[in-house]
Amino acid sequence: MLGIKKGSAGKRGNNVRSDCFVEIELTKGKGIKSSVLSKVSSMYGQDINDLIITMCDFFEIKHAEVLVEDNGALPFTLAARFEAAYKKLRPDDSREFLPSMNKNNFYLTQKDRMRRSRLYLPGNEPKFYPNAGLHKPDGIILDLEDSVAPSEKDSARYLVRNALCAVDFYSAERMVRINQLPLGLNDLKYVVPHNVHVILIPKCESAITVKDVEEEINMIKAMNNVSAEIYLMPIIESALGVVKSYEIATASDKVCALAIGLEDYTADLGVERTNEGKESLYARSTVVNSAKAAGVKAIDTVFSDVDDVEGLRISVIEAKALGFEGKGCIHPRQIKVVHQAFAPSEKEIEKVKKIVLAFNEAEKNGIGVVSLGSKMIDAPVVKRARHIIELAILNNLLDKNWNN
Amino acid sequence: MKMIKNALNRFIPERINGQKQIPFKGVDKFKSSGKITNPQIRTCAEYPADGNKIVKNLKDALKKAGLKDGMTISTHHHLRNGDQLTNILFDTIHSMGVKNIRWFPSASFPCHSYLIRYLRDGTIHHIEGSMNGPLGKFTSEGKMKGVGVLRSHGGRYQSIQDGEVQIDIAVIAAPTADPFGNANGVNGKSACGGLGFALADSEYADKVIVVTDNLVPFPCVPWQIQGNNVDYVVQADSLGDPSKIVSGTTEMTKSPDRLLIAEYIAKFMDEVGIVREGFSYQAGAGGTNLAVILYLKEIMKAKGIKARFIRGGSTKYLVELLQEGLTDYILDGQTFDLDAVRSMHDNINHVMTTPFTSYNYHGKGNFASMVDAAILGATEVDINFNANVVSHSDGYLLHGIGGWQNCLYSKCTIIAVPSFRDRIPVILDEVTTLCGPGELIDVIVTERGIAINPKRKDLLNTVKNSSLPIRSIKEIQKEVYEICGGVPAKPNVNKKKVVAVVKWVDGTVMDSIYQVVT
Numbered sequence: 001m002l003g004i005k006k007g008s009a010g011k012r013g014n015n016v017r018s019d020c021f022v023e024i025e026l027t028k029g030k031g032i033k034s035s036v037l038s039k040v041s042s043m044y045g046q047d048i049n050d051l052i053i054t055m056c057d058f059f060e061i062k063h064a065e066v067l068v069e070d071n072g073a074l075p076f077t078l079a080a081r082f083e084a085a086y087k088k089l090r091p092d093d094s095r096e097f098l099p100s101m102n103k104n105n106f107y108l109t110q111k112d113r114m115r116r117s118r119l120y121l122p123g124n125e126p127k128f129y130p131n132a133g134l135h136k137p138d139g140i141i142l143d144l145e146d147s148v149a150p151s152e153k154d155s156a157r158y159l160v161r162n163a164l165c166a167v168d169f170y171s172a173e174r175m176v177r178i179n180q181l182p183l184g185l186n187d188l189k190y191v192v193p194h195n196v197h198v199i200l201i202p203k204c205e206s207a208i209t210v211k212d213v214e215e216e217i218n219m220i221k222a223m224n225n226v227s228a229e230i231y232l233m234p235i236i237e238s239a240l241g242v243v244k245s246y247e248i249a250t251a252s253d254k255v256c257a258l259a260i261g262l263e264d265y266t267a268d269l270g271v272e273r274t275n276e277g278k279e280s281l282y283a284r285s286t287v288v289n290s291a292k293a294a295g296v297k298a299i300d301t302v303f304s305d306v307d308d309v310e311g312l313r314i315s316v317i318e319a320k321a322l323g324f325e326g327k328g329c330i331h332p333r334q335i336k337v338v339h340q341a342f343a344p345s346e347k348e349i350e351k352v353k354k355i356v357l358a359f360n361e362a363e364k365n366g367i368g369v370v371s372l373g374s375k376m377i378d379a380p381v382v383k384r385a386r387h388i389i390e391l392a393i394l395n396n397l398l399d400k401n402w403n404n
Numbered sequence: 405m406k407m408i409k410n411a412l413n414r415f416i417p418e419r420i421n422g423q424k425q426i427p428f429k430g431v432d433k434f435k436s437s438g439k440i441t442n443p444q445i446r447t448c449a450e451y452p453a454d455g456n457k458i459v460k461n462l463k464d465a466l467k468k469a470g471l472k473d474g475m476t477i478s479t480h481h482h483l484r485n486g487d488q489l490t491n492i493l494f495d496t497i498h499s500m501g502v503k504n505i506r507w508f509p510s511a512s513f514p515c516h517s518y519l520i521r522y523l524r525d526g527t528i529h530h531i532e533g534s535m536n537g538p539l540g541k542f543t544s545e546g547k548m549k550g551v552g553v554l555r556s557h558g559g560r561y562q563s564i565q566d567g568e569v570q571i572d573i574a575v576i577a578a579p580t581a582d583p584f585g586n587a588n589g590v591n592g593k594s595a596c597g598g599l600g601f602a603l604a605d606s607e608y609a610d611k612v613i614v615v616t617d618n619l620v621p622f623p624c625v626p627w628q629i630q631g632n633n634v635d636y637v638v639q640a641d642s643l644g645d646p647s648k649i650v651s652g653t654t655e656m657t658k659s660p661d662r663l664l665i666a667e668y669i670a671k672f673m674d675e676v677g678i679v680r681e682g683f684s685y686q687a688g689a690g691g692t693n694l695a696v697i698l699y700l701k702e703i704m705k706a707k708g709i710k711a712r713f714i715r716g717g718s719t720k721y722l723v724e725l726l727q728e729g730l731t732d733y734i735l736d737g738q739t740f741d742l743d744a745v746r747s748m749h750d751n752i753n754h755v756m757t758t759p760f761t762s763y764n765y766h767g768k769g770n771f772a773s774m775v776d777a778a779i780l781g782a783t784e785v786d787i788n789f790n791a792n793v794v795s796h797s798d799g800y801l802l803h804g805i806g807g808w809q810n811c812l813y814s815k816c817t818i819i820a821v822p823s824f825r826d827r828i829p830v831i832l833d834e835v836t837t838l839c840g841p842g843e844l845i846d847v848i849v850t851e852r853g854i855a856i857n858p859k860r861k862d863l864l865n866t867v868k869n870s871s872l873p874i875r876s877i878k879e880i881q882k883e884v885y886e887i888c889g890g891v892p893a894k895p896n897v898n899k900k901k902v903v904a905v906v907k908w909v910d911g912t913v914m915d916s917i918y919q920v921v922t
Contacts, residue, residue, distance in 0.1 A: 018826045040827045042798040043892035072826025075889040102886075127826075130887055131661050134851055168887075332660035396871070 007088030009155045010081035012069050018127035020073035022081040025065045026089060032056050032063070038070035048078065055082050058097050059090075075099065076166035077126040080158040087154065099166040101194070108228050109173050109197035111256045114138050114390065115297055115326040117338045118175060122147035123156035129163050133170030135332035141175040144187050145202050153179070157190040164194035173197045175233070181209055185216050192217055193224040197231065198256065203264065204234035205241045207251035214252045231256035233299070237264035242283045249294035257297035257326070260287045263304075275311060277318075288323035302328035309337055316341035343395035344388045352385035357403065359385075405902060407916075412790075414838055416913040417902050421506075421530060421550045423568075425905075428912040431843055436911065440766060441567040443608050455584040455622055457637045462496050462615065465636040466573065469611035471497065474504045474529070475572040478609060480602040481511035482577070482589055482738070486648030489577045489615055489640065491518045498527045506550075508569060509533040510560060510601040511804045515648070523548055532569065533560070534804020535904065543903050544800045546919035552801075552904030554794055554917075556809035557601065557737070558763025558770065559909050564604045565766045568911055574609035576602045576629060577643045581616035585634025586627035589739075590749040592618030594643040596650060597718070597739020597748050599628040600758035606633040617643045628756060654719040654741045656698065657691030661851040665820050666692050668872060669779060669849050670699030676866045678777050678816060681709040686778035686811050688717040689740040692820045693779055697721045704730050715762070715775060718744040718754070726754060735771065737762055737807060763810035765909050770810075778814035782821050784835045787877050789842030789857045791819055792835040794906060797828055799895030799920040801904055805839060809909050812844040816863070823850040823884045829892055831881040836895060838915040839906050852880050896921045 005026050012021035020038075027033075034052045038045060052066050070078070076099045083097050119137040121128050123144045132140050142160040144153065160176060176191045177200035178184035184201070191199075201213055210232060217230055232254045236245050242265070249258050262280050266273040273279070284300070291298035300319040303312045316327055316338050327338045344352070354372055359382045362370040370377040392398035407415040410427035418425060426434065451457065459465045477497070479490045490509070497505060505528050507519075512531065517538035522528045530550025535543045543552050555563060563569040578587035579594040589599040594617055606612050606629050614629065615638045624631075643649075657663060669692075673679050679700060687693055698721065704710060711731040716722050718736040720743035725731045727747075734754045739745050747754045762771045772778075782791040783803065793808045795801045811817070821830045830850070846863065848855045853875035856863050867874050885891055897918035904917040 040798075040892075042895045044827060044889060046893065047889055072828065074827055074887060131851060134664060135660055333658075333663065 004089055007085045009084035009088070010073075016071040018072050018074065018077065020068055020070040020078055020081050022078075022085045023067040024061070024082070024085045024089065026061070027063045027065055029063055032061065032066065034066040034068065036068045036070065038068065039072045040070065047075070051075065051078055052082070055079065055086075055097055059086055059093065059095065061086070074126065074130065074166075076162040077159065080126075080162040081155070084155040084158045087158075096161075099162050101165050102168050104168045105165070105195055107171060109231065111229070111231055112297075113173065114394070115173065115257060115299060116342045117327060117329050117335045118299070119172075119329045119332060119335060120147065120177075120302070123160050124148050124152045126159055126163070129167045132332070133168065133172045135335050136170070137172050137329060137332070137335045138326070139173035139175050139198065140169050141177050141200060142191075143177045144184075145177050145179050153183070157187060161190040161194060164191060164196060175200055177202060177235075178213075181212060185212065188213070188216050189220050192220040192230065193226055195228065198233050199230060200259070201232060201234045202261070203237045203241070204248055205238055206244055207247045210234055210248055210251035210255065214254055230254065233257045233259055235259045235261045236283070236287050237261035238268045239265070241265075242286050245287050245290035246293055249290050249296055255294070255296055257299050258287050258291040258294075259299040259328070260284060260301050262301040275315075284319075284322055284324070292323065297325045298323055299326035300324040300328070302330050303334065304330065306331040306333060309333075312337050313341050339395060342391065343397060344392050346397075348388055349392045349398055352388045353402065355381060355385040356389060360403070405900070410913065412838055412841060412914065414915045416905060416916050417551070420553065420905055420913075426912045428908050428914045431841060434910045434912050436566055436766075438566070440565045441570070441608060444610060455631070457585055457631075457634060458583050458619075459636045459638060462493065462575075462613070462638050462640070463500065465613045465638050466496060466500065468636060469573045469613060471500065471502055471573060473502055474506075475502075476506040476508050476570060478508040478571045478574045478605045479510070480576060480599065480605065481509060481513065482596040482599055482601060483594065483644045483649045484596070485513040485515050486594075486644040486646060487513065487515055487577065488642065488644040489575070490516060492640075493575050494519055494522050494527060498522055498525070503527060504529040507531050507533070508571060510557065511806065512536050512539055514538060534806070535801055536804055537802060540801040540803070544917070544920045545922060546898070546901055546903055548903065551902055552917075553907060554805055554904055555907045556763065556805045556909055557759040557807045558765055558772070558810040559805070559907050559911065561604045561759040561763065562765040562909065562911055563907070564608045565764070566911060571605055571609035573611045573613065574602070574605035575613045575615060576606060578614045578616040578629065579643065580618045580620055580624055581614050581637060582620050582622040582624035582631065583637055584622050585612070585614045585629070585631030585637050586622070586624040587614050587616065587629040587631075587634075588624060588626050589628060590626070590745060592616070594618070594646055594649055595745050597745045598736055598756035598758075600737055600756055602629060603758040603760060606630065611635045613638060615640050615643065617641060650739065650745055651741050654689055654694060654721070655691065656694040656721070659691070661822060662692045663695050664851045665822070665849055666695030667699050668854055669696050669818055669820060670703060671872055672818070672847065672849065672854055672867070673700070673777055673816075674703050675870055675872065676816070676863055679703050679707070679709070682712045683776045684711055684713045684715070684774070686715045686717075686772075686775050686814060687722055688779065688781070689719050690781055692781070693717070694719060694721050696779055696820075697725065701725060701730060715757070715771065716744075718747070720744060723747040723754070726751065735762070759807075763807055763909070765911070772807075772810045773813040773815075775811075775814040777816040777818060778811040779818045779820055780808055780811055782819050782830075782840075784830055784832055785819055785821060785845075785848050786832045786835045786842075787881060789845040789848065789877070790835050790838050791840040791842075791845055792837045793839045795837040795917055797832070797836055797892065797895065799836060799897045799918065801837075801917050805906070809840055812840050816846050817844055818847045818849055819845055820849050823852045823880055824888055827888050829881070829884045829888050831877060831884060832892070837906060837917055848877060850880060852883060855880055
């Protein structure tokens, strides 16, 4: 037996909500002794005790004292905390205690799907998970990187893995931001087998980084018989990243978008991040240009003042004008504002309706070349028009049966 | 304790604190008869002709009022968590060696946990009113000598009027008063707004003591409490902590889930046609409720309409509606923040109401049933649309009823609740304590969807093609049980020991609260 006898994980204290603290101490003899202090003991006390016994059996823990201080953690959190505490004692045990996959969590994604809003969820804060999808972001990001303290990285992996299995994100795209490489490569095995849709690669500065991530994903997919596509979204957050952005965007056909992160970028430049954003105009334009040249979407940085709704709206309108098609959100309140700001104007909608109708009409009549007034309509124009129609429908600005 | 079953199949004690009880018979099924209680005849000749009723101190006033063992003493809760007078009152009673008082507050707050010492030593026999927070915990653990009685604000008025509760001495904290006993809550350093909850006490108590920390020469206007009903006036240095009497500003929720609930409610009210020119509704001061006001405001502005009146729970958000011409009147039962206190003072269209006008079962009608919609909270609801507002799923009694039961009578009663809290599902098969029967609850709005009572076919029909997430209550329940890890166990209680009962608005007994086994 190794030297360490006591392992713990999770959060304790009066302000903790929807989380728990688990401590496992291996003992000699005496079997499993558990002590559970739970806010929900009258309702789920028995379930919590049952889970402890089941997990001890699973990991073949024969003799231990288990302490659980529970402030209303959901079962997937309890299990993640238990496993994290246990793995501190036996880091080499590769067995995983997985919650069963929620029946609603098998949906897939598409490379060119709508990615207007992506809601960041801190990887070690389970209380935000169950309701995140209700606010209808296009995607949710379970974040293993900046929002997780270095000491909590392991704990967060189990939590994020369990969330991907158990939590229904209500058809939002399921994304995970891994840590900067090389640490990030170790994150992948916790998420790739559990229907993650997009991996965000932070502080990406080279095509090699993208390829390393892709290779690791492919290996894990093969080992776990995963066939669904997993896409990549490199985040450009440095001067070098901006310079290499085209190389990054074209490093793999799994890259579905390039995102920009301005907090780190402005730090890299050694300047202050301003609301006007003159200091980052070059970087933003370059990232947009690289993304478009590679045929993928460009996604803008987050807006960090949650209370400033108007500031956010202005920032999205500006991003849209630069060519960005999505924005990071750090609070659910930002989602609606982002969607509204990305929504097409009435004038735009009227124009694209005419384009789509003219194109459909021409197609029906077998005419190859379509024109509207004096202007020729070619395929990219129609594609863009259809995209705007989709946005209009999503924002309730157009009935989905508008052309009937 | 002999238990009998009422019309909702809940078991209730046949007698409580020695008084025989009437089991709940159904909504509006119980008709009491006889005469409304008469206060003692008074003769103005027995009172000072110069109108000066000031006595030296509270102890003197209590002595003159004839305080003795076993009496019923009432207080009001307009000073909320800033109230210090009630604690001083019981210090005084204790110092006089008097025992077994029935305390009859219109509500209690965490500041009153100070009184636990007097519940322990027998100065207070039991509480009829509300037992919040620590007092509720004390009661739940079976430590109170008598059985607690929980009533709605309207039910309190009813119980006084039909003689169920005879108040011996009412002690009315008054932020401003004159020596004659006229009093109001809109002036003075302890200003709290209206004093409506003390109205019945002033009219029906045998003796009435007004205690003020802002004595003004006669006349004190407005006289929310009339000196003609008052026996003694006592000057005090302070009634309490002004910062806890009213908050500087009430805070709207920032929780995205609560905001979502609020948005659903406002949209629902609009889609079913409630939000129209001249409508009315009951607002509250809870975070979700305040957010509803903001969403409704957007809709009203967009439609160019205004409300005729809004009942509150008034806050700066309601005051803004009044100032912006989006409602003609605020009918105010309780004033929560400084903006609202100022508004009641300055604006004649911000009107004080009382439980008599708003909620009383023995009135010739009341306002509660005339309101187009009421938005209320709950600790739990069940699949039959019954709701609980006093206890938690672990069995603990922690809240009072307030005006909640009375507001259920609105034309469209909407319960706003999260579908679960941490790991506690809110939609159960059966509520722990039944405080509001499902037949009066029309809609339950959660962040996971809107459930309409199947009895409201008209509402279901109106929203048939709505983009709102209309779902059956069982469907939402099922989803939440899956999230929380199955059907929760029932609380561990001692069914042999009833620690408190919940009365319905008509004075009948709706449900029992049992001792929690710890």
